[in-house]
Amino acid sequence: MSQELIDAITDMREDDVLRITNELLNGGASPLDILNACKAAMEVIGQRFETGEAFIPELILAGEMMTAVSDILKPRMAEEAPGDKLGKIVLGTVEGDIHDIAKDIVVFMLDLNGFEVTDLGVDVPAARFVEAVQETGATIVGLSGFLTLAYDPMKETVAALRENGLNVKIMIGGGQIDEQIRDYTGADAYGRDAMAAVALAKEWVKES
Protein backbone atom coordinates (compact mmCIF):
# COMPACT_ATOMS: atom_id res chain seq x y z
CA MET A 1 0.00 0.00 0.00
CA SER A 2 1.40 3.41 -0.97
CA GLN A 3 2.06 5.59 2.07
CA GLU A 4 2.78 8.44 -0.34
CA LEU A 5 -0.77 8.22 -1.69
CA ILE A 6 -2.27 7.95 1.80
CA ASP A 7 -0.33 11.05 2.90
CA ALA A 8 -1.37 13.02 -0.18
CA ILE A 9 -5.04 12.26 0.49
CA THR A 10 -4.93 13.02 4.20
CA ASP A 11 -2.99 16.25 3.52
CA MET A 12 -5.66 17.26 0.97
CA ARG A 13 -3.07 17.55 -1.84
CA GLU A 14 -5.52 16.93 -4.64
CA ASP A 15 -3.11 17.33 -7.57
CA ASP A 16 -0.59 14.99 -5.96
CA VAL A 17 -3.28 12.36 -5.37
CA LEU A 18 -4.05 12.12 -9.08
CA ARG A 19 -0.37 12.23 -10.08
CA ILE A 20 0.60 9.50 -7.62
CA THR A 21 -2.37 7.32 -8.62
CA ASN A 22 -1.31 7.49 -12.27
CA GLU A 23 2.33 6.84 -11.40
CA LEU A 24 1.40 3.82 -9.30
CA LEU A 25 -0.74 2.37 -12.07
CA ASN A 26 1.94 2.96 -14.68
CA GLY A 27 4.44 1.30 -12.35
CA GLY A 28 2.29 -1.83 -12.25
CA ALA A 29 0.43 -1.38 -8.96
CA SER A 30 -2.91 -3.16 -8.83
CA PRO A 31 -6.07 -1.04 -8.71
CA LEU A 32 -7.09 -2.94 -5.58
CA ASP A 33 -3.91 -1.82 -3.80
CA ILE A 34 -4.67 1.77 -4.72
CA LEU A 35 -8.21 1.37 -3.52
CA ASN A 36 -6.95 -0.03 -0.22
CA ALA A 37 -4.67 2.99 0.18
CA CYS A 38 -7.68 5.25 -0.41
CA LYS A 39 -9.65 3.37 2.22
CA ALA A 40 -6.78 3.64 4.71
CA ALA A 41 -6.59 7.38 4.03
CA MET A 42 -10.32 7.79 4.48
CA GLU A 43 -10.13 5.96 7.80
CA VAL A 44 -7.61 8.56 8.96
CA ILE A 45 -9.89 11.41 7.78
CA GLY A 46 -12.88 9.74 9.45
CA GLN A 47 -10.96 9.48 12.73
CA ARG A 48 -9.91 13.12 12.44
CA PHE A 49 -13.55 14.06 11.87
CA GLU A 50 -14.55 12.18 15.01
CA THR A 51 -11.86 13.89 17.09
CA GLY A 52 -12.64 17.36 15.73
CA GLU A 53 -9.49 17.71 13.61
CA ALA A 54 -11.26 17.42 10.25
CA PHE A 55 -14.51 19.10 9.21
CA ILE A 56 -16.89 19.28 6.28
CA PRO A 57 -14.39 20.86 3.83
CA GLU A 58 -12.10 17.86 4.29
CA LEU A 59 -14.96 15.35 3.90
CA ILE A 60 -16.19 17.03 0.72
CA LEU A 61 -12.73 17.39 -0.80
CA ALA A 62 -11.86 13.80 0.15
CA GLY A 63 -15.10 12.71 -1.53
CA GLU A 64 -14.12 14.51 -4.70
CA MET A 65 -10.62 13.02 -4.62
CA MET A 66 -12.09 9.53 -4.19
CA THR A 67 -14.40 10.05 -7.14
CA ALA A 68 -11.48 11.24 -9.29
CA VAL A 69 -9.34 8.23 -8.28
CA SER A 70 -12.15 5.76 -8.88
CA ASP A 71 -12.74 7.31 -12.34
CA ILE A 72 -9.10 6.53 -13.14
CA LEU A 73 -9.37 3.00 -11.73
CA LYS A 74 -12.75 2.00 -13.16
CA PRO A 75 -11.56 0.94 -16.64
CA ARG A 76 -8.99 -1.35 -15.00
CA MET A 77 -11.27 -2.71 -12.27
CA ALA A 78 -13.44 -5.03 -14.39
CA GLU A 79 -11.53 -8.10 -13.40
CA GLU A 80 -11.35 -7.17 -9.72
CA ALA A 81 -13.91 -8.91 -7.53
CA PRO A 82 -16.06 -6.49 -5.59
CA GLY A 83 -15.46 -6.73 -1.87
CA ASP A 84 -18.16 -8.02 0.43
CA LYS A 85 -20.47 -5.31 1.66
CA LEU A 86 -21.14 -4.91 5.37
CA GLY A 87 -24.85 -4.38 4.85
CA LYS A 88 -27.53 -2.63 2.84
CA ILE A 89 -28.89 0.81 3.68
CA VAL A 90 -31.68 2.85 2.14
CA LEU A 91 -31.25 6.59 2.68
CA GLY A 92 -32.99 9.79 1.60
CA THR A 93 -34.28 13.24 2.58
CA VAL A 94 -37.91 12.96 3.66
CA GLU A 95 -40.93 14.31 1.83
CA GLY A 96 -41.25 18.09 1.64
CA ASP A 97 -37.54 18.75 2.23
CA ILE A 98 -35.20 19.28 -0.73
CA HIS A 99 -31.84 19.54 1.08
CA ASP A 100 -29.16 17.16 -0.06
CA ILE A 101 -25.70 18.30 1.03
CA ALA A 102 -25.56 16.61 4.44
CA LYS A 103 -27.34 13.54 3.09
CA ASP A 104 -24.78 13.24 0.30
CA ILE A 105 -21.93 13.34 2.81
CA VAL A 106 -23.58 10.61 4.89
CA VAL A 107 -24.13 8.46 1.77
CA PHE A 108 -20.51 8.91 0.78
CA MET A 109 -19.15 8.00 4.22
CA LEU A 110 -21.39 4.94 4.50
CA ASP A 111 -20.39 3.80 1.03
CA LEU A 112 -16.74 4.31 1.82
CA ASN A 113 -17.08 2.32 5.01
CA GLY A 114 -18.31 -0.72 3.15
CA PHE A 115 -22.09 -0.36 3.01
CA GLU A 116 -24.24 -0.76 -0.06
CA VAL A 117 -26.28 2.44 -0.01
CA THR A 118 -29.42 3.07 -2.05
CA ASP A 119 -29.75 6.85 -2.20
CA LEU A 120 -33.36 7.83 -2.86
CA GLY A 121 -32.56 11.53 -3.22
CA VAL A 122 -34.65 14.35 -1.74
CA ASP A 123 -38.37 14.93 -1.12
CA VAL A 124 -38.92 11.18 -0.77
CA PRO A 125 -42.44 9.99 0.19
CA ALA A 126 -42.80 7.37 2.93
CA ALA A 127 -44.10 4.80 0.42
CA ARG A 128 -40.90 5.09 -1.62
CA PHE A 129 -38.81 4.20 1.44
CA VAL A 130 -41.02 1.15 2.01
CA GLU A 131 -40.69 0.06 -1.62
CA ALA A 132 -36.93 0.56 -1.63
CA VAL A 133 -36.48 -1.58 1.50
CA GLN A 134 -38.64 -4.30 -0.06
CA GLU A 135 -36.69 -4.14 -3.32
CA THR A 136 -33.20 -4.12 -1.81
CA GLY A 137 -33.67 -6.12 1.37
CA ALA A 138 -31.93 -3.34 3.29
CA THR A 139 -31.78 -3.75 7.06
CA ILE A 140 -31.06 -0.10 7.84
CA VAL A 141 -32.90 3.07 6.81
CA GLY A 142 -31.53 6.61 7.13
CA LEU A 143 -33.90 9.59 7.09
CA SER A 144 -32.43 13.04 6.53
CA GLY A 145 -34.18 16.36 7.08
CA PHE A 146 -32.68 19.83 7.36
CA LEU A 147 -35.77 21.76 8.36
CA THR A 148 -38.24 21.46 11.21
CA LEU A 149 -40.90 20.59 8.64
CA ALA A 150 -39.15 17.21 8.37
CA TYR A 151 -40.38 16.12 11.83
CA ASP A 152 -43.79 14.88 10.73
CA PRO A 153 -42.69 13.26 7.44
CA MET A 154 -39.99 11.43 9.44
CA LYS A 155 -42.59 10.21 11.92
CA GLU A 156 -44.86 9.11 9.06
CA THR A 157 -42.02 7.30 7.31
CA VAL A 158 -41.02 5.44 10.48
CA ALA A 159 -44.68 4.46 10.96
CA ALA A 160 -45.00 3.29 7.34
CA LEU A 161 -41.90 1.11 7.64
CA ARG A 162 -43.18 -0.43 10.88
CA GLU A 163 -46.74 -0.90 9.58
CA ASN A 164 -45.40 -2.82 6.62
CA GLY A 165 -43.70 -5.19 9.00
CA LEU A 166 -40.22 -4.36 7.76
CA ASN A 167 -37.53 -5.45 10.14
CA VAL A 168 -35.24 -2.44 9.77
CA LYS A 169 -33.29 -0.20 12.11
CA ILE A 170 -33.99 3.47 11.43
CA MET A 171 -31.64 6.39 12.01
CA ILE A 172 -32.49 10.07 11.53
CA GLY A 173 -30.29 13.13 11.20
CA GLY A 174 -30.27 16.81 10.28
CA GLY A 175 -29.76 20.36 11.52
CA GLN A 176 -32.67 20.43 13.98
CA ILE A 177 -32.76 16.72 14.89
CA ASP A 178 -32.11 15.70 18.47
CA GLU A 179 -33.17 13.09 21.04
CA GLN A 180 -36.52 14.86 21.38
CA ILE A 181 -37.23 14.24 17.70
CA ARG A 182 -35.89 10.67 17.81
CA ASP A 183 -38.46 9.99 20.51
CA TYR A 184 -41.20 11.82 18.59
CA THR A 185 -40.61 9.97 15.33
CA GLY A 186 -40.06 6.55 16.88
CA ALA A 187 -36.71 6.13 15.10
CA ASP A 188 -34.12 3.85 16.70
CA ALA A 189 -31.39 6.49 16.87
CA TYR A 190 -30.29 9.90 15.67
CA GLY A 191 -26.82 10.97 14.61
CA ARG A 192 -25.23 14.41 14.69
CA ASP A 193 -22.99 13.82 11.68
CA ALA A 194 -21.77 11.41 9.00
CA MET A 195 -19.41 9.52 11.28
CA ALA A 196 -22.19 9.00 13.82
CA ALA A 197 -24.21 7.42 11.00
CA VAL A 198 -21.30 5.10 10.16
CA ALA A 199 -20.85 4.13 13.82
CA LEU A 200 -24.56 3.38 14.20
CA ALA A 201 -24.69 1.34 11.01
CA LYS A 202 -21.64 -0.71 12.02
CA GLU A 203 -23.09 -1.36 15.46
CA TRP A 204 -26.43 -2.45 13.98
CA VAL A 205 -24.97 -4.88 11.46
CA LYS A 206 -22.86 -6.39 14.23
CA GLU A 207 -26.00 -6.93 16.34
CA SER A 208 -27.98 -8.52 13.52
Add this chain to the structure above:
Amino acid sequence: MFVRPDNWKELSPMERRKVRLDNWQNAPVQFMSPEAEANYKERIGRLRKIYDMEPHDRPIADGFMGANEYVVRRKGMNGKDMVYNHEKLREPLLEFHNEFQPDTAVSPLPYPGKVMDLLNYQTYIWGGQKLPDELTIQAVEGEYMMADEYRVFAADPTDFWLKKYIPRVMPALGPLAMLTEFPRVSENVDLIDMILPFGLPPFQAMLQTLMEAGNELMKMLGAVGQTGAMIAASGFPSMGFNIVKTPFDYLGDTLRGTKGILTDMYRRPNDLLAACEAYVPVLINAVVNASDRNGAPAALYVLHKGADAFMSQPQFEKFYWPTWKQVMMGLYEEGIVSYLFIEGSYNKRLQNLAEMPEKSLVCHFDQTEMGPVKDILSDKQIIAGNVPASLMATGTTDEVRAYCGNLMDLFGDAPGYIMAHGCYFENTTDDKMRAFMDSVKR
Protein backbone atom coordinates in the same frame (compact mmCIF):
# COMPACT_ATOMS: atom_id res chain seq x y z
CA MET B 1 -35.88 57.55 7.19
CA PHE B 2 -32.95 58.41 9.41
CA VAL B 3 -31.47 61.88 9.24
CA ARG B 4 -28.03 62.35 10.74
CA PRO B 5 -27.76 65.26 13.16
CA ASP B 6 -25.37 68.06 12.17
CA ASN B 7 -22.77 66.99 14.73
CA TRP B 8 -22.65 63.35 13.45
CA LYS B 9 -18.96 63.58 12.62
CA GLU B 10 -18.08 64.49 16.19
CA LEU B 11 -20.07 61.65 17.75
CA SER B 12 -18.49 58.46 19.09
CA PRO B 13 -19.83 55.05 17.93
CA MET B 14 -21.85 54.71 21.15
CA GLU B 15 -23.30 58.20 20.74
CA ARG B 16 -24.25 57.38 17.16
CA ARG B 17 -25.83 54.14 18.39
CA LYS B 18 -27.89 56.17 20.85
CA VAL B 19 -29.09 58.54 18.13
CA ARG B 20 -30.16 55.65 15.89
CA LEU B 21 -31.92 53.80 18.75
CA ASP B 22 -33.65 57.03 19.87
CA ASN B 23 -34.88 57.52 16.31
CA TRP B 24 -36.28 53.97 16.26
CA GLN B 25 -37.80 54.18 19.74
CA ASN B 26 -39.52 57.49 19.07
CA ALA B 27 -40.79 56.76 15.57
CA PRO B 28 -44.36 58.08 15.31
CA VAL B 29 -47.19 55.55 15.78
CA GLN B 30 -50.94 56.27 15.52
CA PHE B 31 -52.20 54.36 18.56
CA MET B 32 -55.68 52.92 18.69
CA SER B 33 -56.13 53.78 22.38
CA PRO B 34 -54.31 55.42 25.29
CA GLU B 35 -53.95 51.95 26.80
CA ALA B 36 -52.26 50.65 23.62
CA GLU B 37 -49.92 53.65 23.70
CA ALA B 38 -48.98 53.01 27.32
CA ASN B 39 -48.35 49.32 26.60
CA TYR B 40 -46.26 50.12 23.54
CA LYS B 41 -44.12 52.60 25.43
CA GLU B 42 -43.61 50.18 28.31
CA ARG B 43 -42.64 47.37 25.92
CA ILE B 44 -40.32 49.39 23.70
CA GLY B 45 -38.79 51.02 26.79
CA ARG B 46 -37.98 47.58 28.22
CA LEU B 47 -36.51 46.40 24.93
CA ARG B 48 -34.42 49.58 24.71
CA LYS B 49 -33.05 49.02 28.23
CA ILE B 50 -32.08 45.49 27.21
CA TYR B 51 -30.26 46.89 24.16
CA ASP B 52 -28.55 49.43 26.41
CA MET B 53 -27.85 46.77 29.07
CA GLU B 54 -29.32 49.07 31.70
CA PRO B 55 -31.32 47.95 34.75
CA HIS B 56 -34.86 46.85 33.87
CA ASP B 57 -37.66 44.85 35.45
CA ARG B 58 -37.39 41.59 33.46
CA PRO B 59 -36.12 40.01 30.22
CA ILE B 60 -38.49 39.87 27.29
CA ALA B 61 -39.69 36.84 25.32
CA ASP B 62 -39.44 37.42 21.58
CA GLY B 63 -41.09 34.92 19.21
CA PHE B 64 -39.97 36.66 16.04
CA MET B 65 -37.19 34.24 15.08
CA GLY B 66 -39.11 31.07 15.99
CA ALA B 67 -42.87 31.45 16.07
CA ASN B 68 -43.28 33.77 13.10
CA GLU B 69 -45.20 31.15 11.13
CA TYR B 70 -47.05 29.58 14.03
CA VAL B 71 -48.80 32.88 14.76
CA VAL B 72 -50.78 32.46 11.54
CA ARG B 73 -50.66 28.67 11.08
CA ARG B 74 -52.60 28.31 14.34
CA LYS B 75 -55.55 29.82 12.52
CA GLY B 76 -55.28 27.60 9.46
CA MET B 77 -53.03 29.73 7.25
CA ASN B 78 -50.57 27.74 5.12
CA GLY B 79 -47.29 28.37 3.35
CA LYS B 80 -48.94 29.59 0.17
CA ASP B 81 -50.89 32.18 2.17
CA MET B 82 -47.63 33.49 3.62
CA VAL B 83 -46.14 33.88 0.15
CA TYR B 84 -49.16 35.15 -1.79
CA ASN B 85 -52.07 36.17 0.45
CA HIS B 86 -50.74 38.87 2.75
CA GLU B 87 -54.15 40.44 3.37
CA LYS B 88 -55.43 37.11 4.63
CA LEU B 89 -52.79 37.03 7.37
CA ARG B 90 -53.99 40.26 8.99
CA GLU B 91 -56.88 38.92 11.02
CA PRO B 92 -55.00 35.95 12.52
CA LEU B 93 -52.06 38.22 13.34
CA LEU B 94 -54.17 40.82 15.11
CA GLU B 95 -55.96 38.04 16.94
CA PHE B 96 -52.67 36.51 18.09
CA HIS B 97 -51.36 39.80 19.47
CA ASN B 98 -54.64 40.56 21.19
CA GLU B 99 -54.85 37.11 22.74
CA PHE B 100 -51.21 36.62 23.77
CA GLN B 101 -50.08 40.20 24.50
CA PRO B 102 -46.47 39.40 23.46
CA ASP B 103 -43.52 41.63 24.40
CA THR B 104 -42.78 42.28 20.72
CA ALA B 105 -44.61 42.08 17.41
CA VAL B 106 -44.40 38.65 15.76
CA SER B 107 -45.29 38.12 12.11
CA PRO B 108 -44.15 36.02 9.14
CA LEU B 109 -41.44 37.39 6.86
CA PRO B 110 -43.03 39.22 3.93
CA TYR B 111 -42.28 36.83 1.05
CA PRO B 112 -43.11 38.59 -2.26
CA GLY B 113 -44.64 35.61 -4.13
CA LYS B 114 -45.95 37.44 -7.19
CA VAL B 115 -42.69 39.32 -7.62
CA MET B 116 -40.75 36.05 -7.43
CA ASP B 117 -43.06 34.59 -10.09
CA LEU B 118 -42.57 37.56 -12.43
CA LEU B 119 -38.79 37.43 -12.11
CA ASN B 120 -38.71 33.63 -12.48
CA TYR B 121 -36.61 33.53 -9.31
CA GLN B 122 -34.42 30.42 -9.22
CA THR B 123 -32.81 30.27 -5.79
CA TYR B 124 -35.99 29.39 -3.90
CA ILE B 125 -39.06 27.24 -4.35
CA TRP B 126 -42.22 28.07 -2.44
CA GLY B 127 -45.74 27.04 -1.51
CA GLY B 128 -48.20 27.48 -4.37
CA GLN B 129 -45.35 27.33 -6.87
CA LYS B 130 -43.16 24.18 -6.83
CA LEU B 131 -43.80 23.29 -3.17
CA PRO B 132 -47.13 22.02 -1.88
CA ASP B 133 -49.40 24.79 -0.53
CA GLU B 134 -48.77 23.67 3.04
CA LEU B 135 -45.05 24.50 2.89
CA THR B 136 -43.61 28.02 2.84
CA ILE B 137 -40.23 28.44 1.17
CA GLN B 138 -36.94 26.57 0.73
CA ALA B 139 -33.58 27.59 -0.69
CA VAL B 140 -32.26 25.85 -3.80
CA GLU B 141 -28.51 25.98 -3.72
CA GLY B 142 -26.65 26.39 -6.98
CA GLU B 143 -23.31 27.43 -8.41
CA TYR B 144 -24.08 30.94 -9.60
CA MET B 145 -20.47 32.04 -9.77
CA MET B 146 -17.97 29.71 -11.42
CA ALA B 147 -14.62 28.98 -9.80
CA ASP B 148 -12.78 30.97 -12.47
CA GLU B 149 -14.90 34.08 -11.87
CA TYR B 150 -13.52 34.99 -8.43
CA ARG B 151 -11.25 37.67 -9.86
CA VAL B 152 -14.02 39.22 -11.94
CA PHE B 153 -16.14 39.35 -8.79
CA ALA B 154 -13.39 40.82 -6.61
CA ALA B 155 -12.63 43.51 -9.20
CA ASP B 156 -16.18 44.87 -8.94
CA PRO B 157 -18.74 43.01 -6.80
CA THR B 158 -21.59 45.35 -7.74
CA ASP B 159 -21.01 44.95 -11.46
CA PHE B 160 -20.83 41.16 -11.02
CA TRP B 161 -24.10 41.14 -9.11
CA LEU B 162 -25.88 43.32 -11.63
CA LYS B 163 -24.70 41.70 -14.83
CA LYS B 164 -23.93 38.10 -13.93
CA TYR B 165 -25.58 36.99 -10.68
CA ILE B 166 -29.00 38.61 -11.15
CA PRO B 167 -29.43 37.41 -14.77
CA ARG B 168 -28.52 33.88 -13.61
CA VAL B 169 -30.96 33.69 -10.70
CA MET B 170 -33.73 35.88 -12.19
CA PRO B 171 -33.82 34.97 -15.89
CA ALA B 172 -36.49 37.60 -16.55
CA LEU B 173 -33.76 40.15 -15.80
CA GLY B 174 -31.23 38.57 -18.15
CA PRO B 175 -30.95 41.72 -20.32
CA LEU B 176 -29.20 43.48 -17.41
CA ALA B 177 -26.10 41.77 -18.77
CA MET B 178 -26.25 44.26 -21.67
CA LEU B 179 -25.48 47.22 -19.40
CA THR B 180 -22.21 49.03 -19.73
CA GLU B 181 -19.73 49.48 -16.88
CA PHE B 182 -21.02 52.66 -15.29
CA PRO B 183 -17.84 54.13 -13.77
CA ARG B 184 -16.45 54.65 -17.27
CA VAL B 185 -19.37 56.84 -18.33
CA SER B 186 -17.80 60.30 -18.26
CA GLU B 187 -17.85 61.95 -21.68
CA ASN B 188 -20.86 62.78 -23.88
CA VAL B 189 -20.24 59.94 -26.31
CA ASP B 190 -20.17 57.47 -23.42
CA LEU B 191 -23.93 58.01 -23.15
CA ILE B 192 -24.25 55.90 -26.28
CA ASP B 193 -23.00 52.79 -24.49
CA MET B 194 -24.91 53.68 -21.36
CA ILE B 195 -28.31 54.18 -23.02
CA LEU B 196 -28.06 51.73 -25.90
CA PRO B 197 -29.64 48.74 -24.08
CA PHE B 198 -32.63 50.88 -23.15
CA GLY B 199 -33.47 51.18 -26.85
CA LEU B 200 -33.39 47.43 -27.51
CA PRO B 201 -36.60 45.34 -27.42
CA PRO B 202 -35.40 42.64 -24.93
CA PHE B 203 -34.24 45.30 -22.49
CA GLN B 204 -37.48 47.25 -22.90
CA ALA B 205 -39.48 44.06 -22.29
CA MET B 206 -37.46 43.55 -19.11
CA LEU B 207 -38.27 47.10 -18.00
CA GLN B 208 -41.97 46.30 -18.47
CA THR B 209 -41.57 43.19 -16.33
CA LEU B 210 -39.79 45.22 -13.67
CA MET B 211 -42.62 47.75 -13.63
CA GLU B 212 -45.16 44.96 -13.21
CA ALA B 213 -43.05 43.51 -10.41
CA GLY B 214 -42.86 46.95 -8.85
CA ASN B 215 -46.64 47.29 -8.95
CA GLU B 216 -47.09 43.87 -7.35
CA LEU B 217 -44.56 44.73 -4.67
CA MET B 218 -46.36 47.96 -3.85
CA LYS B 219 -49.62 46.04 -3.41
CA MET B 220 -47.91 43.54 -1.12
CA LEU B 221 -46.15 46.24 0.91
CA GLY B 222 -49.47 48.06 1.22
CA ALA B 223 -51.02 44.98 2.82
CA VAL B 224 -48.03 44.10 4.98
CA GLY B 225 -47.50 47.72 5.99
CA GLN B 226 -51.11 48.14 7.01
CA THR B 227 -50.97 44.99 9.15
CA GLY B 228 -47.69 46.11 10.72
CA ALA B 229 -49.10 49.55 11.49
CA MET B 230 -52.18 47.99 13.10
CA ILE B 231 -50.04 45.71 15.27
CA ALA B 232 -47.94 48.69 16.37
CA ALA B 233 -51.11 50.73 16.93
CA SER B 234 -52.35 47.98 19.24
CA GLY B 235 -49.27 48.37 21.42
CA PHE B 236 -46.61 45.98 20.05
CA PRO B 237 -43.19 47.30 18.98
CA SER B 238 -40.87 45.56 16.57
CA MET B 239 -37.13 45.74 16.27
CA GLY B 240 -36.02 47.22 13.00
CA PHE B 241 -33.55 45.07 11.06
CA ASN B 242 -31.84 45.04 7.72
CA ILE B 243 -30.87 41.51 6.76
CA VAL B 244 -27.24 40.89 5.86
CA LYS B 245 -24.78 37.99 5.73
CA THR B 246 -21.07 37.61 6.24
CA PRO B 247 -18.82 37.94 3.17
CA PHE B 248 -18.06 34.20 3.36
CA ASP B 249 -21.76 33.27 3.55
CA TYR B 250 -22.66 35.48 0.59
CA LEU B 251 -19.97 33.75 -1.41
CA GLY B 252 -20.92 30.30 -0.06
CA ASP B 253 -24.70 30.35 0.23
CA THR B 254 -25.37 32.56 -2.74
CA LEU B 255 -22.59 32.37 -5.31
CA ARG B 256 -20.49 29.21 -5.05
CA GLY B 257 -22.71 26.80 -3.08
CA THR B 258 -21.60 24.78 -0.05
CA LYS B 259 -19.45 22.28 -1.95
CA GLY B 260 -17.92 25.03 -4.04
CA ILE B 261 -16.93 27.33 -1.21
CA LEU B 262 -15.67 24.61 1.14
CA THR B 263 -13.44 23.07 -1.53
CA ASP B 264 -12.30 26.54 -2.64
CA MET B 265 -10.71 26.85 0.82
CA TYR B 266 -8.19 24.29 -0.47
CA ARG B 267 -8.26 24.85 -4.21
CA ARG B 268 -8.12 28.64 -4.46
CA PRO B 269 -7.72 30.11 -0.97
CA ASN B 270 -6.22 33.40 -2.13
CA ASP B 271 -9.02 34.08 -4.58
CA LEU B 272 -11.56 33.32 -1.86
CA LEU B 273 -9.88 35.64 0.64
CA ALA B 274 -9.61 38.43 -1.94
CA ALA B 275 -13.33 38.08 -2.75
CA CYS B 276 -14.22 38.27 0.98
CA GLU B 277 -12.07 41.41 1.29
CA ALA B 278 -13.72 42.98 -1.75
CA TYR B 279 -17.10 42.45 -0.15
CA VAL B 280 -16.34 44.36 3.07
CA PRO B 281 -16.80 47.98 1.88
CA VAL B 282 -19.76 46.95 -0.29
CA LEU B 283 -21.59 45.45 2.68
CA ILE B 284 -20.84 48.28 5.09
CA ASN B 285 -22.06 50.77 2.53
CA ALA B 286 -25.17 48.72 1.75
CA VAL B 287 -26.25 48.31 5.39
CA VAL B 288 -25.54 51.94 6.33
CA ASN B 289 -27.54 53.15 3.32
CA ALA B 290 -30.42 50.78 4.12
CA SER B 291 -30.45 51.86 7.78
CA ASP B 292 -30.53 55.49 6.69
CA ARG B 293 -33.41 54.82 4.32
CA ASN B 294 -35.62 52.82 6.69
CA GLY B 295 -34.40 53.86 10.14
CA ALA B 296 -33.60 50.30 11.28
CA PRO B 297 -30.96 50.51 14.04
CA ALA B 298 -29.73 46.92 13.67
CA ALA B 299 -28.37 44.56 11.02
CA LEU B 300 -29.60 40.97 11.28
CA TYR B 301 -26.98 38.41 10.22
CA VAL B 302 -28.28 34.97 9.33
CA LEU B 303 -25.14 32.93 9.99
CA HIS B 304 -24.45 29.62 8.30
CA LYS B 305 -21.08 28.24 7.30
CA GLY B 306 -18.98 29.52 10.17
CA ALA B 307 -20.67 27.17 12.67
CA ASP B 308 -18.62 24.70 14.73
CA ALA B 309 -19.50 21.73 12.54
CA PHE B 310 -18.65 23.37 9.23
CA MET B 311 -15.01 24.29 9.65
CA SER B 312 -12.08 24.15 12.07
CA GLN B 313 -11.21 27.06 14.33
CA PRO B 314 -8.06 27.91 12.28
CA GLN B 315 -10.18 27.86 9.09
CA PHE B 316 -12.79 30.09 10.78
CA GLU B 317 -10.09 32.52 11.85
CA LYS B 318 -8.54 32.56 8.39
CA PHE B 319 -11.54 32.58 6.06
CA TYR B 320 -14.67 33.56 7.97
CA TRP B 321 -14.02 35.81 10.91
CA PRO B 322 -11.63 38.60 9.75
CA THR B 323 -13.80 40.11 7.01
CA TRP B 324 -17.01 39.56 8.98
CA LYS B 325 -15.46 41.38 11.92
CA GLN B 326 -14.45 44.23 9.61
CA VAL B 327 -18.08 44.55 8.49
CA MET B 328 -19.39 44.51 12.07
CA MET B 329 -16.77 47.07 13.13
CA GLY B 330 -17.68 49.27 10.18
CA LEU B 331 -21.33 49.18 11.23
CA TYR B 332 -20.40 49.73 14.88
CA GLU B 333 -18.58 52.92 13.85
CA GLU B 334 -21.83 54.03 12.21
CA GLY B 335 -23.87 53.26 15.35
CA ILE B 336 -25.56 50.13 13.94
CA VAL B 337 -26.02 47.08 16.22
CA SER B 338 -25.17 43.67 14.75
CA TYR B 339 -27.85 41.09 15.64
CA LEU B 340 -26.32 37.64 15.10
CA PHE B 341 -28.71 34.76 14.45
CA ILE B 342 -26.27 31.95 15.06
CA GLU B 343 -27.61 28.74 13.53
CA GLY B 344 -26.11 25.45 14.71
CA SER B 345 -23.52 25.87 17.47
CA TYR B 346 -20.76 28.39 18.16
CA ASN B 347 -19.15 26.71 21.18
CA LYS B 348 -15.66 27.31 19.76
CA ARG B 349 -16.27 30.83 18.49
CA LEU B 350 -17.30 32.60 21.71
CA GLN B 351 -13.85 34.13 22.26
CA ASN B 352 -14.00 35.63 18.76
CA LEU B 353 -17.33 37.28 19.53
CA ALA B 354 -15.84 38.55 22.79
CA GLU B 355 -13.34 40.61 20.76
CA MET B 356 -16.14 42.95 19.69
CA PRO B 357 -16.77 46.23 21.58
CA GLU B 358 -19.36 46.24 24.36
CA LYS B 359 -23.02 46.41 23.30
CA SER B 360 -22.11 46.11 19.64
CA LEU B 361 -23.82 42.70 19.32
CA VAL B 362 -26.98 40.81 20.10
CA CYS B 363 -25.90 37.15 20.09
CA HIS B 364 -28.90 34.91 19.38
CA PHE B 365 -27.99 31.26 19.88
CA ASP B 366 -29.48 28.04 18.54
CA GLN B 367 -27.60 24.96 19.82
CA THR B 368 -24.64 26.62 21.57
CA GLU B 369 -24.05 25.64 25.22
CA MET B 370 -25.43 28.54 27.20
CA GLY B 371 -23.28 28.15 30.35
CA PRO B 372 -20.08 29.31 28.60
CA VAL B 373 -22.12 31.99 26.78
CA LYS B 374 -23.02 33.43 30.15
CA ASP B 375 -19.42 33.37 31.39
CA ILE B 376 -17.77 34.70 28.26
CA LEU B 377 -20.26 37.10 26.73
CA SER B 378 -23.19 38.09 28.90
CA ASP B 379 -21.48 41.00 30.68
CA LYS B 380 -20.50 42.55 27.38
CA GLN B 381 -23.14 41.75 24.81
CA ILE B 382 -26.90 41.21 24.66
CA ILE B 383 -27.78 37.49 24.64
CA ALA B 384 -30.81 35.81 23.06
CA GLY B 385 -31.94 32.19 22.64
CA ASN B 386 -31.95 29.21 22.78
CA VAL B 387 -35.26 27.32 23.28
CA PRO B 388 -35.01 24.39 20.81
CA ALA B 389 -37.38 24.25 17.86
CA SER B 390 -37.64 20.49 18.48
CA LEU B 391 -38.98 21.17 21.98
CA MET B 392 -41.52 23.72 20.75
CA ALA B 393 -42.67 21.36 18.01
CA THR B 394 -42.81 18.05 19.86
CA GLY B 395 -42.13 18.57 23.59
CA THR B 396 -44.65 18.98 26.38
CA THR B 397 -45.67 22.27 27.97
CA ASP B 398 -43.87 21.23 31.15
CA GLU B 399 -40.70 20.54 29.20
CA VAL B 400 -40.86 23.99 27.57
CA ARG B 401 -41.48 25.56 30.99
CA ALA B 402 -38.52 23.71 32.48
CA TYR B 403 -36.16 24.62 29.63
CA CYS B 404 -37.13 28.30 29.76
CA GLY B 405 -36.86 28.18 33.55
CA ASN B 406 -33.26 26.99 33.27
CA LEU B 407 -32.49 29.82 30.86
CA MET B 408 -34.01 32.28 33.34
CA ASP B 409 -31.82 30.82 36.11
CA LEU B 410 -28.80 31.50 33.91
CA PHE B 411 -29.73 34.83 32.34
CA GLY B 412 -32.62 36.26 34.37
CA ASP B 413 -30.27 38.76 36.00
CA ALA B 414 -27.99 39.31 33.00
CA PRO B 415 -27.67 42.94 31.84
CA GLY B 416 -29.38 42.16 28.55
CA TYR B 417 -31.24 38.94 27.77
CA ILE B 418 -34.01 38.03 25.31
CA MET B 419 -35.80 34.68 25.71
CA ALA B 420 -36.02 33.36 22.16
CA HIS B 421 -36.18 30.23 20.06
CA GLY B 422 -33.06 28.70 18.55
CA CYS B 423 -34.63 28.15 15.17
CA TYR B 424 -37.99 28.69 13.55
CA PHE B 425 -40.66 25.97 13.59
CA GLU B 426 -43.96 25.50 11.79
CA ASN B 427 -46.15 24.28 14.60
CA THR B 428 -46.44 24.16 18.36
CA THR B 429 -49.39 24.64 20.72
CA ASP B 430 -50.85 27.75 22.32
CA ASP B 431 -50.01 26.30 25.73
CA LYS B 432 -46.35 25.93 24.84
CA MET B 433 -46.27 29.46 23.42
CA ARG B 434 -47.75 30.75 26.67
CA ALA B 435 -45.21 28.81 28.73
CA PHE B 436 -42.45 30.37 26.60
CA MET B 437 -43.83 33.90 26.95
CA ASP B 438 -44.71 33.66 30.63
CA SER B 439 -41.29 32.27 31.58
CA VAL B 440 -39.79 35.77 31.71
CA LYS B 441 -42.48 37.09 34.05
CA ARG B 442 -41.66 35.02 37.11
